[in-house]
Amino acid sequence: MIELTTSYLEEAIEDSRPFAASGNVNMNLPNFDETMKDRLGVSVITTDLECYSAGEHRQFVPMQSTSKVIGLMLALQDFGKERVFNAVGMEPMGDFFNSISQLESYDTTKPFNPMINAGAIAVSAMIKGQSPENRFNRYLEFLREITDNEKLDMSEDVYEAERANGSRNRALAYFMHSTGTLVTDVEEALDLYYRMNSVMMCCDDFARVGLFLARGGRSPRSNERLIPSNHLRTVKAIMMTSGMYNSSGHYAVEAGFPCKSGVSGSIIGAIPGRMGIGVVGPAIDEKGNSTAGGALIKKLAQDLGLNMFGENGGTG
């Protein structure tokens, strides 16, 4: 086992960076271009609050699908497990994250799980608030608290790009509306979803979200438990089976701890009782996962003994 130090992380970054070559930057995102391709950063924060960073860990990218983790926590808080999983399943699916056939071809029209787009749209429609603004503010305030970063905010440019490229998500949402899975106003639900995806974060922030999950849902400000343990277990289990798009099974084998990725090249990792990890590497594979970031996650699992299926249950 290797000891976690800054210099170890720096080496790990340089070992993993070449994997960026096999990926592509998602050019639909504003300011994402070829110059982003080989950027790679990582932050790790242990449950005793030691922080380590390396590479371009201050590179801000939009949350994209990593927002699904936050949305699920808030919906569980607001409606409880039973009602949330009445609207959306908790089964992994061996298909692409934005599948619409899945909604049609099974007995149930419930989206398979909250980590696919359809499921996340249905789940985020459950975040409480008196108005659309209010609901997004609640999301943003929660995110600011758990990352202890008051400056986090949505990018208007990303939000506009999400809306402009939103036909597939619109199709998913209107389909769910037609089957009664989505009962709220469709355009409002989509608007919130786009806003959630557009919040800009860097590795430090992503690592803070991972730490929040790994450390009992405690606020870094007050140390209070903000989300009950059982909801956190639920979120982490779903990240394990479904967090890395159509490669979730691969990451369960090769990393062995709960992760959630976004097409901005971001990854949140949460090793229960040990640490949170934030990675940003914008070159993604055809499944949607950061190529260099994924390589880095697997290397950390191996070197630091984080694989929960190891003999010691990921404890070293």
Next chain:
Amino acid sequence: MIELTTSYLEEAIEDSRPFAASGNVNMNLPNFDETMKDRLGVSVITTDLECYSAGEHRQFVPMQSTSKVIGLMLALQDFGKERVFNAVGMEPMGDFFNSISQLESYDTTKPFNPMINAGAIAVSAMIKGQSPENRFNRYLEFLREITDNEKLDMSEDVYEAERANGSRNRALAYFMHSTGTLVTDVEEALDLYYRMNSVMMCCDDFARVGLFLARGGRSPRSNERLIPSNHLRTVKAIMMTSGMYNSSGHYAVEAGFPCKSGVSGSIIGAIPGRMGIGVVGPAIDEKGNSTAGGALIKKLAQDLGLNMFGENGGTG
């Protein structure tokens, strides 16, 4: 947290037994009838080799799909990870375990993972041996060693029933043969698969298999490592994402440790570094999992702190 004792297990059995009422006994299996319905047994063996049992833990049932775990270990040993996962995927699928559409509708004709029937047939065709008898004997000898039970053997009646009800598996195997996924003799591959499913075991044996996975692949006889750690991690990760048929996501959330079930009502559980669990409860739900056995597994996870996604990573 509750302490693991025999009397705790006895209470847990009685609390879980009523769930048998919502299930049905698989009448295709010889000697399976209504009198089996409310039987429920459990054995737990900790990594420091303490054994606890309760209920009908001496009820023998055929392995059925729990054999997939053994087949995967042997194939990994014989061909290595790369070649095995060249023939079969490692992604969970949100569909029934014996789906044939899955084989047809995706770009690849690889079965999704080794825990579904198609995948398991392809994987068990990789167990080495000079003749069909030889290959089954290797499987049986391995099973006898890791359970330390020389008496384990195949039931001829179950084997005959498997063959007689084998049209669906035949369809899967011939389909894979037509696409080049299965290159060996189809009838031989099926024959081995039927034999593997027909070995009779009780809770003590199932728990021994779980312990083997949880404790670094050590023989209970020689204490030697029979299967390398990285293969065991692979098997446990795949059990977590895909071991409980189409309810795997549900069990990842509600139990939170690797399990594999069979339609005989058997369940193998493996909590890395802590314990192996064997359950038998013949009444199964429409997904194929023991109803009372599943309830028991979830209760143990909760009471004994076995959920790996908990704050302490399943260590209490």
Next chain:
Amino acid sequence: MIELTTSYLEEAIEDSRPFAASGNVNMNLPNFDETMKDRLGVSVITTDLECYSAGEHRQFVPMQSTSKVIGLMLALQDFGKERVFNAVGMEPMGDFFNSISQLESYDTTKPFNPMINAGAIAVSAMIKGQSPENRFNRYLEFLREITDNEKLDMSEDVYEAERANGSRNRALAYFMHSTGTLVTDVEEALDLYYRMNSVMMCCDDFARVGLFLARGGRSPRSNERLIPSNHLRTVKAIMMTSGMYNSSGHYAVEAGFPCKSGVSGSIIGAIPGRMGIGVVGPAIDEKGNSTAGGALIKKLAQDLGLNMFGENGGTG
């Protein structure tokens, strides 16, 4: 063979009316209620312009899917066969008319044919015009000419109901927009589609559309050919293979001539060189076809020798 007379049609109506009992009125349509259930009307116009009617042949209902026939004729006229079938296929599909999986699960994202909703939305987006109003007016003027009925118009109530229940069609259209199949403004395309579906017609008008198809595309006013013969052949062939939703194969066998139905209980029939038929019977089956109307169509085919697969090719 029975001779076509008004009294024969009256008998045929009374023989077919009882089949209404097995259907249901589509209550999403304004003014559609239980009192509509057993209405049934028919008009037949031969190519030598003899007209026969019976039953409630003056019952007006919205065109619904029968509009797809008109949209396809206009798009063929405006863009030609090659360009239209570059955007939409011409293969029948064994699935429900509003399937979205079909759009996702095949190599191509082209809708299967112009008779399913997705295909019809894509096709009607090809009707030329300088503005949305202009395009609908062109549709309406064409319809007025071929039915020789200047009074035909859209029902505002039906249009509003179409819009209000439009989530499924919105999902189809946005999905096609996301794949590049639909390149025009989605909301405009849907608006035109809803308007087309909302034009009110009775049996006489539906029969006139059938006659237009059966008689070389001649205007009943000027006797001029408005649509070239080869486009009419195309439309009739597609009606035969795909015009009766998921029962198209059944009607090819049992009626044996080109038909197109709508969920308002309307049916257009076209027997090349012989006659046009219009039927209205609001009680529909779960596929979307009028139950009494379908029975009547099959009876006429049998009694009047209209089945084109008969020994005399439907000529008696």
Next chain:
Amino acid sequence: MIELTTSYLEEAIEDSRPFAASGNVNMNLPNFDETMKDRLGVSVITTDLECYSAGEHRQFVPMQSTSKVIGLMLALQDFGKERVFNAVGMEPMGDFFNSISQLESYDTTKPFNPMINAGAIAVSAMIKGQSPENRFNRYLEFLREITDNEKLDMSEDVYEAERANGSRNRALAYFMHSTGTLVTDVEEALDLYYRMNSVMMCCDDFARVGLFLARGGRSPRSNERLIPSNHLRTVKAIMMTSGMYNSSGHYAVEAGFPCKSGVSGSIIGAIPGRMGIGVVGPAIDEKGNSTAGGALIKKLAQDLGLNMFGENGGTG
């Protein structure tokens, strides 16, 4: 309109032969090789029994899927329409002819129609006979009578090749057995199916089958009606909607009369009341239809006015 003469057919052959270049010969069939690629033959027999032939009309090829037409006639004769279509549907499907997903993914496990492999296996299992030999003999005798060709027989080589490449059909048949769609012995059903596909015929024979369908099911020997008219109508309608694999819709539009093709490059055409057509052109497209043969069929439709959707209903 062009007059049907031998010299016209010779020209039509030479016009169509170049389309062979875009196809490929099915090398799984014995004696099928590159030298077969640009062969093309045609025979036409009118209902007043005039015969015209051109090109390699004496080239013998195995029936392959054209046997489905014969099997359906015999099953209808033996069990009647109701029982046959209780076991198999009559709806076209927009999918490849040997799809197994179709069997799984719909409510019903009935094969879509008798022209796809699954449907044909189920249908041919309905041909009556006291033994397998007896059932095949009945098929062969019927074929000899309607083609008036006592020499027709099965090729042992083709039969062996069918068996050797039969995994996909085996998968289909075992799947249907597992769902209860196929209740007879699977291996016997497959054996009959392989034999039926292996009968060798040339254009003259295929044209005779077409004529039989076009001319009221009369024996060319006795002029007696061997199959009732309503069964022939059913067969022709199903050929129209489903006879040309996944291009059936295309052929309904472009040829407009009932056809059935086989992967040996054979096509049977039946124009009710007018003529039977037999075509052989071994180069096939990826759907399974003869490329040059298909071009020829479409040319004949156009030149001879055979399209039933034309103004005169295909009567010139």
